[in-house]
Amino acid sequence: MERREIEIFLTLAEELHFGRTGDRLLVSQARVSQTIKKLERQFGVTLFDRTSRRVAITPVGAALYTDLRAGHDRIERGVAAAMAAGRGVTGTLTVGLEAPAVAELAAPVFTRFRDRNPGVEVVFRETGFVDPLDLLRTGEVDVTVTNGPVDEDGFDEGPVVFREPVVLAVARDHRLANRSSVTLADLDGEVVFRAGRRAAPYRREPEPQVSTLLDLMARVAAGEGVCPLAAHAADYFARPTLAMVPFEAGLPPVTWVLCWRAGARTARVSALVDATRAG
Incomplete structure (x- = not known):
């Protein structure tokens, strides 16, 4: 089996849909179908049962998938390691997190980075609550995941790592606590605290600062x-x-982005940028 044939077979086994398989691999649906038919002729056995409504992998196909997936993953890791070594992408990448939960929420990004750069160890550090860019300023981290947009001098903003809606934290007996949603107008007349870097339109002036x-x-x-x-x-x-009350639909989400010091985009940071954009 050639490498492309293996990729088509593995992807179809996961998607069980010729169209989605073609979309993932950027090939035509006809190419997918032709490849599977070729493999079935070559092996002399049916790998997929297909009708006009569904595609199902056969027991022989499932066994082949298990064997090929393990071998394919080992080959991909080896190739990635060789390429990373060739680029000099090794060592430790220290990532600052304004919100530690992002390490879990954006796990696919960091998993993809590790798979592509097995010679790099990823270390997470929690940034300061008041100033999430503090560890970047002192050079204690290589890159920070923070609330975008980043409009401070001396820093470059990278791609989006994760997006999520916004909620309003209120006391359980607050007038808004039992609402199904809130609006920006509901913030008028309220004391609005700021947690970390707060982007518009949720920013309010003045914003009483809290330290933790x-x-x-x-x-x-x-x-x-x-x-x-x-x-x-x-x-x-x-x-x-x-109570955590959702904001009404349609308002801008929290956008978590990569950020690094201007002029300090290392090979490891660039590799993380590439892994983020590949999602």
Whole structure:
């Protein structure tokens, strides 16, 4: 089997759809069908049962998939390691996270980076709550995932790592706590705390500053103010004294982007940018 034939077979076994397989591999649906027919003639056995409504892999096809997938993955890792070594992409990539949960939410990005660059160790560090770019300024991290857009001098903004809606953290007995959604107008007249870097249109002036997440949650729970947060807060920071109310549909999401110091885009950072854009 040639490499392209293996890729077509493996992808069809995962998608069980000729059109989606073609889309993933950037080939025509006819090319997919022709390749599978060729393999079935070559092996003398049916690999997929197909009708006008569905595609199903046969037991022989499933066994072949298991064997080929393991071997294909080993080959791909070997090729990636060789290419990474050729590019000099080795060592440690230290990633600052404004929101530590992004390491899990954007796991496909970091998994893809590790697969492509097996010679690089990825280390995560939590950035400062008040100033999420602090570790970049001191050179303690190579790149930071922060709330975009990044409009501060001395930093370059990279591609989007993850997007998610916004929720409003309020005290459980707050007037908005039982609403199904809130609007930007609902922030008028409220004390609006800021968590990390807060992009428009959720920014309000003046914004009372809090020094830690624990302090923020305690002050919101006490009814001293409200705070727009990324939607993952509803799962990661849930507590009985708080309510997380979604903003109305159509408002801009929180956009987590890569950011590095201007002039400090290393080969490892570039490799992370490439892995992010490949998603």
